[in-house]
Amino acid sequence: MANGTEHTIKAFDDEIVALRGLIAEMGGRAEAAIEQAMQALVRHDLETARRIVAEDQLIDEIEAKVERLAVQIIALRAPLADDLREVVAALKIAGVIERIGDYAKNIARRTPLIGGRHTVEALSVLPSMATLAVDMVRGALDAFAARDWQAAVRVCDDDRRVDDFYNSIFRTLVTFMMENPATIGQAAHLLFVAKNLERVGDHATNVAEMVYYAARGTPMPERERGGDEDSVES
Amino acid sequence: MNRLGLTDWNGPVMRRRLARRYAAERRFRLLGLGAVLLSAAFLAFLLVSMIGQGATGFLRTEVRVTLDFKAAPLLIDRAALAGRGADLALANAGIPAHLNAAATTAYGGEGAGYLSENSWLDVRDAVRDDPALLDGKASFWVAAATAIDLAAKGHGTAEAKAAYAKLKQAGAVRKTFNAGFLTRSNSNDPTRAGIWGAFKGSLLTMIVTLLLAFPIGVLSAVYLEEYAPRNRMTDLIEVSINNLAAVPSIIFGLLGLAVFLNTWQLPRSAALVGGLTLALMTMPVIVIAARNAIKSVPPSIRDAALGVGASPVQVVFHHVLPLALPGILTGTIIGMARALGETAPLLMIGMRAFIATPPDGFTDPATVLPVQIFLWSDEVSRGFVEKTSAAIVVLLAFLLAMNGLAIYLRNRFERRW
Amino acid sequence: MIEDHSVKSDRPAKMSARNVNVFYGQKQAISGVSIDVDMDNVVAFIGPSGCGKSTFLRTLNRMNDTIAGARVEGQITLDGTDIYNPDMDVVQLRARVGMVFQKPNPFPKSIYENVAYGPRIHGLVDGKADLDAVVEQSLRRAGLWDEVKDRLHESGTALSGGQQQRLCIARAIAVDPEVILMDEPCSALDPIATAKIEELIHELRGRYAIVIVTHNMQQAARVSQHTAFFHLGQLVEYGVTSEIFTNPREVRTKDYITGRYG
Numbered sequence: 001m002a003n004g005t006e007h008t009i010k011a012f013d014d015e016i017v018a019l020r021g022l023i024a025e026m027g028g029r030a031e032a033a034i035e036q037a038m039q040a041l042v043r044h045d046l047e048t049a050r051r052i053v054a055e056d057q058l059i060d061e062i063e064a065k066v067e068r069l070a071v072q073i074i075a076l077r078a079p080l081a082d083d084l085r086e087v088v089a090a091l092k093i094a095g096v097i098e099r100i101g102d103y104a105k106n107i108a109r110r111t112p113l114i115g116g117r118h119t120v121e122a123l124s125v126l127p128s129m130a131t132l133a134v135d136m137v138r139g140a141l142d143a144f145a146a147r148d149w150q151a152a153v154r155v156c157d158d159d160r161r162v163d164d165f166y167n168s169i170f171r172t173l174v175t176f177m178m179e180n181p182a183t184i185g186q187a188a189h190l191l192f193v194a195k196n197l198e199r200v201g202d203h204a205t206n207v208a209e210m211v212y213y214a215a216r217g218t219p220m221p222e223r224e225r226g227g228d229e230d231s232v233e234s
Numbered sequence: 235m236n237r238l239g240l241t242d243w244n245g246p247v248m249r250r251r252l253a254r255r256y257a258a259e260r261r262f263r264l265l266g267l268g269a270v271l272l273s274a275a276f277l278a279f280l281l282v283s284m285i286g287q288g289a290t291g292f293l294r295t296e297v298r299v300t301l302d303f304k305a306a307p308l309l310i311d312r313a314a315l316a317g318r319g320a321d322l323a324l325a326n327a328g329i330p331a332h333l334n335a336a337a338t339t340a341y342g343g344e345g346a347g348y349l350s351e352n353s354w355l356d357v358r359d360a361v362r363d364d365p366a367l368l369d370g371k372a373s374f375w376v377a378a379a380t381a382i383d384l385a386a387k388g389h390g391t392a393e394a395k396a397a398y399a400k401l402k403q404a405g406a407v408r409k410t411f412n413a414g415f416l417t418r419s420n421s422n423d424p425t426r427a428g429i430w431g432a433f434k435g436s437l438l439t440m441i442v443t444l445l446l447a448f449p450i451g452v453l454s455a456v457y458l459e460e461y462a463p464r465n466r467m468t469d470l471i472e473v474s475i476n477n478l479a480a481v482p483s484i485i486f487g488l489l490g491l492a493v494f495l496n497t498w499q500l501p502r503s504a505a506l507v508g509g510l511t512l513a514l515m516t517m518p519v520i521v522i523a524a525r526n527a528i529k530s531v532p533p534s535i536r537d538a539a540l541g542v543g544a545s546p547v548q549v550v551f552h553h554v555l556p557l558a559l560p561g562i563l564t565g566t567i568i569g570m571a572r573a574l575g576e577t578a579p580l581l582m583i584g585m586r587a588f589i590a591t592p593p594d595g596f597t598d599p600a601t602v603l604p605v606q607i608f609l610w611s612d613e614v615s616r617g618f619v620e621k622t623s624a625a626i627v628v629l630l631a632f633l634l635a636m637n638g639l640a641i642y643l644r645n646r647f648e649r650r651w
Numbered sequence: 652m653i654e655d656h657s658v659k660s661d662r663p664a665k666m667s668a669r670n671v672n673v674f675y676g677q678k679q680a681i682s683g684v685s686i687d688v689d690m691d692n693v694v695a696f697i698g699p700s701g702c703g704k705s706t707f708l709r710t711l712n713r714m715n716d717t718i719a720g721a722r723v724e725g726q727i728t729l730d731g732t733d734i735y736n737p738d739m740d741v742v743q744l745r746a747r748v749g750m751v752f753q754k755p756n757p758f759p760k761s762i763y764e765n766v767a768y769g770p771r772i773h774g775l776v777d778g779k780a781d782l783d784a785v786v787e788q789s790l791r792r793a794g795l796w797d798e799v800k801d802r803l804h805e806s807g808t809a810l811s812g813g814q815q816q817r818l819c820i821a822r823a824i825a826v827d828p829e830v831i832l833m834d835e836p837c838s839a840l841d842p843i844a845t846a847k848i849e850e851l852i853h854e855l856r857g858r859y860a861i862v863i864v865t866h867n868m869q870q871a872a873r874v875s876q877h878t879a880f881f882h883l884g885q886l887v888e889y890g891v892t893s894e895i896f897t898n899p900r901e902v903r904t905k906d907y908i909t910g911r912y913g
Contacts, residue, residue: 007909078868079909084897534756535759537750537752537756538757539768540717541712542768542772542825543747543772543826544742544768545742545772552768552772
């Protein structure tokens, strides 16, 4: 167990472990969904895209399970202090991961609309952005599993890089659309994909902040954020 | 190693064990029941024999004698009958001779022997109460001689039985309730002997005992339980008190003799000294009972009282003592009952003297019921046998009354809440 | 982020303990406890059995005096006066610092007599009407009046456990105390009766300084604004209740309240 001593009531430990397991499983699925959706987009793999849309259901189901287990723990075990913070964090993280899953589904849904011919140059940058966003999610969830607040702070620092990616893609795509009005539809879809990835990064930041609070009991100190607001600057 | 989980709860071994256990429990129950029945039988035997023998002690046999004062007037000054000298005047009036003459006339040569030696006292009392009797012929029922009395109650010699039969035929004999037994004091004549003197002596002694032993005993108990520090001194006191309760009672008698009579020069045979001596004996019993009763008052009540700011004295007198009272009373009455039945220490301080008048105060010579019983049981006269039993019945009744009072008081105080 | 239900009291602390040590014979039961209790915040003492919380509570009204061999060092003040000062009358102190015990312990007398006892022995009332008024007011404050007003002369021990405990609170209130100490007042009660007592504590807050010892952490969380965690005779942590239960500073506190103790 991350914080050394076990609870006197062993079943409580088991339930906390189960809760962490569900979050880890949910996170793993969401990370995979984003990665695969990105690949499907790049390779124009409609079959995989369809599967990703279908599998989002699983993530929703796990979220429901997390909710049930968390409510059960609160009702039956009356957790306090770090236990309480962890259960509440798990509950909220599940909601966030569910949103990340939705973004993966969203990206997968755009695959048929973007078409097979990769005329748009921005498409080559998107997988790197997706990798970065997925790394943030993974980092935040690893921090949750390890109750490692320092790792959580590092995840938040990465958010700026995702935002920078987004800003650069935004500018590229706007330029592209002005030059080739015929591809405006395709480019607009890509813009949405980039926006989704940027949101995934934000959500990973949220998760990291929850992990920080769960681990330390105090909110993460306010820091300068690169992306969020200036993403709508132009 | 792995023994647990292999028990066969329904196997034959287990069933045999079970049967043995049931048998053992049944045996034990029967044994207990037997013990109770045995003690009940003893008690019943005691009661039946005492009451059987004692009941006749409350009866007396009377013979009718007719005196004709007109034919043979008493030599007495009528005026003397009115004043306080009536008894003396009558005593000198020659009533016994009249009685004997009348009896001989009525019942033949043996006639005078049918009457008790002191039967003239019955005539005296009757005349004193109603001087008009002296004006004519009057019948008196006077105490029969012990032999006739015994014959009337089915004992006695053949001779006496024959005489009794003769009298009965003549209608000149009757059995009545012996009121005198409850109102008179000791006497040499069993037909005149009464229990009142001893009863009153017991009562006075008990009052002295109670007044001394109860407050001192209860206060000692309160001090030891609520105030005394726990140290060697109080341990010593506690051991001493427990030992005192077990000291043979005759030792207390010796103590009373040495201290109260020899050193303090208190009057011999007095209820006061008896009470003092018995108080010494009863006190440890009361202290022990009171301490236990005080101990059994839940500490939460003390906490509650202290918690609202009651002082230690208020805690004791408002809460602890009222709650301990039923227990204290029970212990006190048990101690008093023991004191009431005590003989030995009182013998030591001279309460075995023959005392023919009931005591009027705490310093008058007195005797007590158990000593009276002891004395009567030693008497030669056959007539005292049934008196002894009757006295025992009175003592038992007294004890029962005291225990009844204890139960009543306990219930009354316990029922309050 | 954490909402602080405690009140910044503008009144000075009602009771203050400074560096208090308690010994039972050779054994030290409490070491170096310092704590302030004010009128506006209920203080809960939590901690494992034998941690000294009840012992410390009992030093606040000198109930420990009744235990042979108990000795208190350090300073405890009530309104600035040292309560262990020889001038302090312990009987009066116990009236000013009332106590409610673990087991409801009404006197085996009528409900009326239970409440009237304190005012009577302290001479707080003039005549029957005055006493009646005190009894009624105390029972009302203890939230018991409506339940018992028609049977004031029935036995206090015939009430239910929860009613008995509220009767004990009324009995304490009747002597007009400034501080009320409660030693696990709900440990013998069912949840409904417990809830009534907790609501009562909530209502009494502000009028009296209240200290409650409890084994039930949820109860401490529900009724108190300040919580003190005792362990092995020491005050490990003392702070705002919501803070203690969501984010304790000390590992020992955290391990205890999350059930990792031992």
